[in-house]
Amino acid sequence: MNQTRTRSISLLFQLGGLALAVLFVTIILLLVDAQPMEAFRLIWEGATGNPTRIASVFVVWVPLLLVTCGLLATFTAGLWNIGIEGQITVGAIFTTGVMRLFLDTSISPVLVIIISMLAGMLGGALWAALAGILKTFGGVNEIFGGLGLNFIATALNIGLIFGAWSRPGIASMSGTEPFPEHFWLPTFQNFRLSLWSIGFAVLGLIIIYFLLQGTHFGLRLKAVGKGMKSAFRMGIPTWQHMMLSFVICGLFAGLTGAIQVTGVYHRLIPSISSGYGFMGLMIAMLINYQAIWLAPIALFFAALNIGGIQLPIVIKLDSALTGVLQGSLVLFILIMQGIKQRFVGKK
Amino acid sequence: MNVEFKNINKHFGPVHANVDINLNIQSGSIQGILGENGAGKSTLMKILSGFIQPDSGGIYLDGKAVLIDSPADAIKYGIGMLHQDPLDFPPMRLIENFIVGQRGGLVPSYKETIKEFKELQSRFGFSLNPEAYVDTLTVGERQQLEILRLLWMGASALILDEPTTGISAQQKEKLFAALKILAEQGKTIIFVSHKLEDVEILCSKVAILRKGYLVGEVPSPYDTDQLVEMMFGKVISLGDRNTVAQNDVVFELRDLFVEHYPLKIENVNFQLRSGEVIGLAGMEGSGQDVLLRACVGLLRPVSGKVIVKGKDLTNKNYLEFMQNEVSFLPASRLEEGLVPGLSLAEHFTIAGEEKKGLFIDKEYFREKAENMIDEYHIIGRSDSTVESLSGGNQQRAALALLKKSLSIILLEHPTRGLDIESAIYMWGKLKERCLQGCSIFFISGDLEEILQYSDRILVFFSGHVSPPLDAATTSLEQLGQLIGGKGWDQVFEIKENYESNANT
Ligand SMILES: Nc1ncnc2c1ncn2[C@@H]1O[C@H](COP(=O)(O)OP(=O)(O)OP(=O)(O)O)[C@@H](O)[C@H]1O
Ligand SMILES: [Mg+2]
Numbered sequence: 001m002n003q004t005r006t007r008s009i010s011l012l013f014q015l016g017g018l019a020l021a022v023l024f025v026t027i028i029l030l031l032v033d034a035q036p037m038e039a040f041r042l043i044w045e046g047a048t049g050n051p052t053r054i055a056s057v058f059v060v061w062v063p064l065l066l067v068t069c070g071l072l073a074t075f076t077a078g079l080w081n082i083g084i085e086g087q088i089t090v091g092a093i094f095t096t097g098v099m100r101l102f103l104d105t106s107i108s109p110v111l112v113i114i115i116s117m118l119a120g121m122l123g124g125a126l127w128a129a130l131a132g133i134l135k136t137f138g139g140v141n142e143i144f145g146g147l148g149l150n151f152i153a154t155a156l157n158i159g160l161i162f163g164a165w166s167r168p169g170i171a172s173m174s175g176t177e178p179f180p181e182h183f184w185l186p187t188f189q190n191f192r193l194s195l196w197s198i199g200f201a202v203l204g205l206i207i208i209y210f211l212l213q214g215t216h217f218g219l220r221l222k223a224v225g226k227g228m229k230s231a232f233r234m235g236i237p238t239w240q241h242m243m244l245s246f247v248i249c250g251l252f253a254g255l256t257g258a259i260q261v262t263g264v265y266h267r268l269i270p271s272i273s274s275g276y277g278f279m280g281l282m283i284a285m286l287i288n289y290q291a292i293w294l295a296p297i298a299l300f301f302a303a304l305n306i307g308g309i310q311l312p313i314v315i316k317l318d319s320a321l322t323g324v325l326q327g328s329l330v331l332f333i334l335i336m337q338g339i340k341q342r343f344v345g346k347k
Numbered sequence: 348m349n350v351e352f353k354n355i356n357k358h359f360g361p362v363h364a365n366v367d368i369n370l371n372i373q374s375g376s377i378q379g380i381l382g383e384n385g386a387g388k389s390t391l392m393k394i395l396s397g398f399i400q401p402d403s404g405g406i407y408l409d410g411k412a413v414l415i416d417s418p419a420d421a422i423k424y425g426i427g428m429l430h431q432d433p434l435d436f437p438p439m440r441l442i443e444n445f446i447v448g449q450r451g452g453l454v455p456s457y458k459e460t461i462k463e464f465k466e467l468q469s470r471f472g473f474s475l476n477p478e479a480y481v482d483t484l485t486v487g488e489r490q491q492l493e494i495l496r497l498l499w500m501g502a503s504a505l506i507l508d509e510p511t512t513g514i515s516a517q518q519k520e521k522l523f524a525a526l527k528i529l530a531e532q533g534k535t536i537i538f539v540s541h542k543l544e545d546v547e548i549l550c551s552k553v554a555i556l557r558k559g560y561l562v563g564e565v566p567s568p569y570d571t572d573q574l575v576e577m578m579f580g581k582v583i584s585l586g587d588r589n590t591v592a593q594n595d596v597v598f599e600l601r602d603l604f605v606e607h608y609p610l611k612i613e614n615v616n617f618q619l620r621s622g623e624v625i626g627l628a629g630m631e632g633s634g635q636d637v638l639l640r641a642c643v644g645l646l647r648p649v650s651g652k653v654i655v656k657g658k659d660l661t662n663k664n665y666l667e668f669m670q671n672e673v674s675f676l677p678a679s680r681l682e683e684g685l686v687p688g689l690s691l692a693e694h695f696t697i698a699g700e701e702k703k704g705l706f707i708d709k710e711y712f713r714e715k716a717e718n719m720i721d722e723y724h725i726i727g728r729s730d731s732t733v734e735s736l737s738g739g740n741q742q743r744a745a746l747a748l749l750k751k752s753l754s755i756i757l758l759e760h761p762t763r764g765l766d767i768e769s770a771i772y773m774w775g776k777l778k779e780r781c782l783q784g785c786s787i788f789f790i791s792g793d794l795e796e797i798l799q800y801s802d803r804i805l806v807f808f809s810g811h812v813s814p815p816l817d818a819a820t821t822s823l824e825q826l827g828q829l830i831g832g833k834g835w836d837q838v839f840e841i842k843e844n845y846e847s848n849a850n851t
Contacts, residue, residue, distance in 0.1 A: 214706050216696070219689075223697055227686035233677065234686070234697050234748070235669045 013340040017333035024328045025321070034317055043322065046310030047303035055191035058198065059264060060276075060302035063088075063256045065201040067280035068287075068294055069208040070252025075289050076212055077245035078225030083131040083146025084277035086153030087124040087250045091257025093157055094123025096176065096268040099183060099261075100165070109182040117258040124254020125247045127153065132246035136239045142246075158270055165268065175269035185263035194263040204252060209291040211248075221245055253277065282330045288337070301326060348408055348425055348503045348535050349374045350395070355404035357390055359735065362726075364390040365401070366559040374409075374503075377526060377536040379550030381543070383578055383766040384739025385726040386556040388539045392506045395537075396428035397421035427497030428506040429490060441484075442477040445496055467495055471525040485632050487518035494525065504535040509738065509764060511545050516827070517630070523549055541739075541766045543571055579768050588819070590802050591781050592623035598642075598673075598755050598786065603651035605641040610634045610810040612641075615651070617805070617815065619755070624777075624787045626797035626818070629807030629830050635790045636678075638812070639757050642788065643668045643675040656754065674749055678759035678790075684745045685733040691744060692716040692729040698748045723747040724772065738764040746773055753780070758789040762796065774800055794826050806830060806838070813838045 022040075029036040047057050067084055074081035081087075098119040102112040127149060134145035165176045185194040212218040223231040224241045232238045260272055283301060287293035308322030350372040357365040364387045372378045382388050393399045395406060397415040405412050408424055415421050421428070439447070446460055461477050468475055473491045475484075484492065490510060497505060505526075511519050526536050526549065540546050546553055547569050554564045555577045563577055575583055598619035605612045612634045619625060627635040640646040642653060644665045652661045655671050665675070677683040685694065696712040716729035723743045727736045733744060742764050749756060761777070762770035777787060778800075791797050797804055803815040806829040813829065816838075828834045 210706075214709075216703060216705070216707055219693055219696055219707060223686045223689060223693075226688040227682075229683045230681075230686045231697075232665070233675065233683050234694075235666060236697065237666055 010340060013336040014333055017336035018329065020332040020336070021325065021329040024332065025325045028324065029317075029321075032317075034315060038315060039311065039317060039321065042310045042314055043304065043307035045307070047307035052191060053306060055188070055193040057299070057302045057306045058193050059191075060305050061299050062197045062201045062259060063274070063276045064279060064283065064298040064302055065294065066204050066252050066256045066259070067277050068283045068298060069204045069291075070249035070256075071280050071284045072208055072212060072289060072291055072294075073221070073245045073248040073252075075284055076218070076221045076225050077242050078228070079135075079242060079245060080143050080281075081128070081131065081146060081246065081249050082143045082281070083128065083149045084249065084253050084280060085273045085275070086146070086150040087127045087253035088257040088260070088273035088277050089150075089153040089157050090127040091120040091124035091250075091254030092261045092268055092272040093153075093160065093257075094254065095120035095258040095261045096160075096165070099179060103179070103183075112183060113185065113262055117255065117262060120258025120261070121251045121254040124252070124257060125250035128246040128250025128253065129243065132243045136243060157268065157272065161268060161270055173270055175265065175267045178267045179262075183262070184266050185259070187263070192264060194259075197259045197263045200255060200259065204255070205291065205295060208252075212291060217244075279326065282326060286330050286333055349410065350426075350504055350535055350537075351407040351410075352391070352395070353405050353407060355391065355394060355406075356402045357387075357394060357399070358402055359390075363559050365394070368404070368556075368561050370554055370561060370564075372535055372537065374535050375530055375533045376552060377530050377538055377550045379546040379553035380537060380539040380556065381541075381546060381553050381574060381578055382556035384743070384764070384769055385558075385737040386578075387559045388556055389508055389737060391556070392428060392508055392537065392539060395421070396426055396506055398428075422497070422500050422502065425501055425503035426506070427500065427502030427504070428508065429493050429497070429510055430508055438480060438482050440477070441475060441479055441481055441492060444481050444492065445477070445499065463499070464495070467499060471495075471528065472521055473525075485518075487522075487631060490522070491518075494522075498529075502534075504537070505529065506537045506539070508539045509541065510538070511540060511542055516830075519545075541764070543569075543574055543767075546574075547571070575767065578766065583768055583771070588799065589778070591778070592802050593621050593784070595621050597621045597656050598788075599652075599654040600642070601652040601654065603638075603641065603653065604649045605637055605646060606649050607634075607637045607646060610637055612638055612810050612812060615812050619786050619788065621754070621784045621786055622781045623802050624781060624789070624800055625815070626801030626804045627788070627790045627807065628794060628797050628804055628826055631792065633807035633830070634810045634812070635805075635807045636759060638807075639675070639759065639788065639790060643673055643757055645675070672750075672752060672754040673757070674753050674755070675757045676745055676749065676759065676761065678763060680738075680741045680745055681734060685741060685748075687734045688732055690716075690730045690732055691720065691725070691727060694733065694744065694748055695719060698750065700750055700752065719747045723776070724769070739766060739769060743769065743773070746776065753785055755786050755788065756780070758787065760791055761789055762791070762793075770796075794823055794830070798823060798826065808832045808835065811835070 026036040029039055046053060048054055067088065071081060071084060095116045099112060099116040102115070131142050131145045131149055134140040135142045161176055167177045185196050187194045212221070220231070220236050221241055223234065223236060224238050228238050256276065257272060260274070261268060265272070279301060283294070283297055287297050304322040304326055308319040311317040311319050311321055352368050352370045355365050355368040368391060380388050380391070390399070394401050395415070397418045397420050400416070406415060407413070413424055415424065415426070442457070442461055442464060445464055464477050473495070475488060475492060481489065481492070494505065510522060526538070530536050538546065538550055547567070550567065552564060552566050553569070553574070555562050555574065557578065557580065565574065572582060596618045600615050600617045603615040615638065627639065629635045637646065641648050644660065644663050644667065647662060652659055654660065655668065655673060658671060660668060660671065681687050692713050695716045696707055699712065699715065702708050702711055713729050719725070720727060720729065723746065725736070725743045725747065726740050733741055736744060742762070746761065756777070762773055765773060781787065798818055798821065801818040804818050804821060804826070805815055806813040806826065808830060809832070825834065829838065
């Protein structure tokens with residue numbers, strides 16, 4: 001009874017945060033002499049106006065969901081896995097690399113797709129483990145380690161696209177030579193959306209939900225995240241658990257990279273991670289690290305991303321506006337959470 | 348400053364932690380607050396110092412109603428509080444810590460502040476080095492720093508929540524002398540404690556809380572039995588000493604040499620028998636905590652051997668000791684003992700040795716937690732987070748979490764923060780384990796506790812360790828002298844004999 005009351009109070013504050021974020025963006029729009037209602041309508045239209053757009057929203061939803069699933073594991077262990085972007089990138093590089101090996105062989109394409117995606121997961125996990133090793137054995141905070149590894153991953157990616165894997169004659173920002181169609185993840189009718197990737201995302205969500213909520217491992221991770229010394233004294237091998245959480249996150253990030261390569265772009269491109277890793281960090285904070293809210297919030301973010309594409313086309317506003325909306329949403333909801341804690345704490 | 352509580356009520360969910368409390372404290376007096384664990388003492392003090400707000404009722408300072416909304420507000424009104432569980436200190440120098448609390452003035456004057464600091468501390472006979480880092484201080488020294496800081500910020504009422512747990516006898520004397528000086532200057536002192544003898548020598552008046560109610564106020568001089576009866580609603584007596592030690596050795600230190608700056612503990616030879624209880628006596632920082640940590644792999648010895656049940660575990664880590672049925676319970680409960688943010692049920696799930704499948708049987712562990720809550724008289728629910736428990740109840744939970752199948756338990760201040768009744772009960776629980784062959788190694792700052800419950804005693808003095816003394820033939824006086832560094836010639840004679848005996 002009491003709990004439902006605190007729940008509804010908390011929902012009220014979240015909605016308040018949402019309202020403030022919208023207000024904030026409205027003010028910005030007014031300042032630049034744009035019409036706010038028009039902009040919001042365009043975003044809505046852009047996301048839901050026709051089946052292609054709806055499909056595109058889901059194309060973005062999948063990677064957002066997957067990376068955030070992974071980030072929930074590291075957040076639970078008390079870690080800020082800023083290196084997530086690099087882990088996506090390395091996952092994509094591994095997938096591309098392995099797929100290139102099999103291009104001219106007679107092995108069944110289905111098998112090749114499976115092997116390359118597993119390779120992507122391996123790559124992501126390795127890159128994440130590196131951040132973990134730096135932290136555990138090198139004493140490098142995972143935030144700095146992750147930032148450094150992100151730079152290296154990006155450099156590696158660009159190096160490959162313009163070097164070893166460049167398109168014959170025309171190395172360019174458009175990426176590597178696209179893979180032949182039978183190496184693509186099968187898509188849904190004519191859309192870029194693959195039912196397989198939706199399946200992976202849903203499966204990932206279910207796995208992470210039960211892993212963190214229902215298993216002994218998840219509880220031990222939580223203990224490590226909330227009090228490392230005490231957890232160790234209660235018999236939990238702490239650094240091993242942190243390492244595992246990095247690896248789990250890396251698997252998800254690597255899978256994300258693999259899907260971007262096999263299902264969306266069908267090649268390696270320079271900005272293959274598309275900033276989804278950082279958006280995942282925002283989403284994780286926004287849902288207060290609770291897996292239940294992940295699917296709808298990720299969908300909302302994806303819709304904003306796709307809807308924003310219409311802005312520069314129709315009313316000459318930069319599509320970064322949706323980024324502003326997303327960022328301010330996180331800020332205002334966090335602020336409201338802080339206010340709520342003060343308010344409820346007083347009672 | 349005259350401090351008055353009027354009709355204070357505070358609920359935490361279903362718990363009514365303070366019920367209609369009315370209490371008037373004269374300026375210049377030292378007011379004692381007594382009560383069993385979970386009686387509501389810390390809650391009342393946190394209300395006065397702005398950490399929590401009452402549901403109803405008010406606080407009057409010198410007759411004026413005030414609204415204390417935050418600790419910063421409290422200090423503005425001149426109220427400062429020393430906490431039961433010392434809050435985190437950042438790794439800063441003492442003087443920086445001091446300057447951080449400064450009001451006004453953009454650029455703190457380093458030199459001047461140091462001068463003022465020295466002046467202030469000389470008034471109380473404290474001798475803290477302003478250039479030292481805060482995290483190198485003992486609990487007692489942090490407390491002195493905190494008192495100085497609060498006074499410097501202009502506190503005219505000081506609240507001390509169980510200040511004497513964890514400090515040495517000498518530090519306690521200094522503390523009491525300082526509090527008396529402050530009271531004479533007209534400051535109001537509120538002193539919360541479980542130790543009747545402390546309250547009796549220090550306070551001019553005590554208020555007794557039980558289950559959230561103020562059950563009475565008594566002026567000095569006191570009748571101890573009356574105080575105990577008011578606290579618990581019944582008379583309490585200590586149990587008899589009893590020994591259940593057997594002859595087989597379960598734990599052994601051979602020529603152990605541990606170093607932990609600035610202490611060097613050399614040449615420790617020692618055997619623990621099954622069912623035996625060994626008390627480690629000494630002033631805080633004399634090396635007993637260092638030795639205890641070296642015994643469980645939390646600190647690497649420089650040389651020598653640690654042998655558990657015939658197995659050489661030297662240089663193994665703590666987790667391996669745990670696998671060999673050794674467990675260690677440190678003094679800082681929320682830092683090293685329990686995980687803040689996790690519920691009791693979650694703690695029992697982690698600590699449990701059964702039902703270790705992939706998925707958690709939540710129903711089972713909820714029930715287990717509820718049973719343990721009953722068995723150990725913990726005031727709290729299975730879904731209460733550990734930081735919402737009162738200090739004493741956190742300690743009970745930590746003890747309840749010790750695995751069933753242990754052969755050696757090492758405890759740092761096992762009854763710190765427990766009221767007398769719970770302390771006796773806890774020792775009953777520990778002795779039950781001894782009957783089944785479990786051995787106990789414990790540190791305590793309370794010499795009477797050591798004499799009452801140990802079979803043998805190791806005394807520490809600045810890194811020196813005495814040979815085991817028989818508790819039955821050691822007196823409180825003797826022990827007090829030894830921890831103060833007196834009478835060691837005699838002890839070393841015994842030690843030589845002991846060692847030559849051990850060698851033959
Ligand atoms: N933040 C909180 N949330 C929920 N319950 C709380 C909280 N703080 C205290 N309580 C409950 O209020 C009661 C009184 O707690 P309080 O800390 O005042 O006891 P105490 O007299 O200081 O005991 P101790 O001697 O053990 O420190 C206890 O039952 C405790 O569990
Ligand atoms: Mg208390």
